[in-house]
Amino acid sequence: MGLKIDDASVVYPAADGRPPVAALQGIDLSIENDDFVVALGASGCGKSTLLNLVAGFLSPTSGQILLDGRPVQGPGADRSVVFQKHALLPWLNVMDNVAFGLKLQGVAGKARYEIAGKFITLLGLDGFQQSPVYKLSGGMQQRVGIARALTCDPKVLLMDEPLGALDALTREKAQELILNIWNETHKSVFFITHSVEEALFMGTKLIVMSPRPGRIAHRFDLPFSRRFLAGESARHVKASPEFIQLREEVLEIIFADEEAVE
Numbered sequence: 001m002g003l004k005i006d007d008a009s010v011v012y013p014a015a016d017g018r019p020p021v022a023a024l025q026g027i028d029l030s031i032e033n034d035d036f037v038v039a040l041g042a043s044g045c046g047k048s049t050l051l052n053l054v055a056g057f058l059s060p061t062s063g064q065i066l067l068d069g070r071p072v073q074g075p076g077a078d079r080s081v082v083f084q085k086h087a088l089l090p091w092l093n094v095m096d097n098v099a100f101g102l103k104l105q106g107v108a109g110k111a112r113y114e115i116a117g118k119f120i121t122l123l124g125l126d127g128f129q130q131s132p133v134y135k136l137s138g139g140m141q142q143r144v145g146i147a148r149a150l151t152c153d154p155k156v157l158l159m160d161e162p163l164g165a166l167d168a169l170t171r172e173k174a175q176e177l178i179l180n181i182w183n184e185t186h187k188s189v190f191f192i193t194h195s196v197e198e199a200l201f202m203g204t205k206l207i208v209m210s211p212r213p214g215r216i217a218h219r220f221d222l223p224f225s226r227r228f229l230a231g232e233s234a235r236h237v238k239a240s241p242e243f244i245q246l247r248e249e250v251l252e253i254i255f256a257d258e259e260a261v262e
């Protein structure tokens with residue numbers, strides 16, 4: 001069970017005098033329950049297209065996406081998306097932002113605030129329930145976005161460069177927070193990043209994609225997030241020889257692709 005992408009391809013049709021774009025070709029990928037799958041790859045290799053397929057914002061040109069054996073035919077509450085730029089409602093406070101998805105689903109006020117309150121606590125936002133979100137730092141706003149994505153108890157959490165806009169220290173803390181939440185809630189995660197270090201640290205599986213047409217060029221199984229969750233410090237994990245060796249290997253693959261594109 002879980003999510004299965006079966007020989008999926010996406011061609012964006014020709015538009016404004018530009019030729020069609022083969023954004024993805026022959027993508028096979030399984031995301032089992034409890035998997036944390038990270039996608040890396042040069043800009044334009046189709047990472048967001050793949051995430052949008054799983055989210056149901058886009059249909060494959062060929063192939064199919066199955067969730068627990070059923071074809072994905074559009075967006076649904078079983079999948080939540082966290083974007084790089086948190087799509088928050090700036091005029092609402094933290095509580096109402098986190099509860100917003102539940103409101104759209106028709107969950108009544110009291111139940112809504114109870115569930116939202118639980119995720120506000122989980123994301124370390126207690127005390128800020130009534131603060132308007134425009135007053136919060138970028139890192140806190142991103143946590144509001146993640147809390148909101150979790151409220152509908154999705155099977156799959158889809159994250160498109162969720163930490164890309166954060167400073168280095170906040171980013172490392174957010175990585176640890178997301179791993180702890182993943183460990184507690186047992187979601188399947190599909191996570192896109194441009195940071196090789198972040199990818200290696202967070203994922204249980206890594207796919208490295210190549211452009212034109214976008215395809216999965218390399219796959220790795222990763223042990224590092226489990227080591228962190230077993231008690232090793234994040235810095236210790238990231239400084240270990242195995243981590244550094246794999247980081248260099250993956251960087252070489254990505255640099256080779258960037259050169260091929262230029």
Ligand SMILES: Nc1ncnc2c1ncn2[C@@H]1O[C@H](COP(=O)(O)OP(=O)(O)OP(=O)(O)O)[C@@H](O)[C@H]1O
Pocket residue numbers: 012013021023041042043044045046047048049050214
């Ligand atoms: N709606 C669209 N119409 C036409 N072409 C598109 C559309 N969306 C994306 N593309 C093209 O498809 C290819 C893959 O785009 P995608 O956004 O999936 O890449 P990405 O790997 O997420 O890139 P980045 O790392 O820059 O976010 C690119 O060549 C892009 O220009």
Ligand SMILES: [Mg+2]
Pocket residue numbers: 047048049
């Ligand atoms: Mg993208």
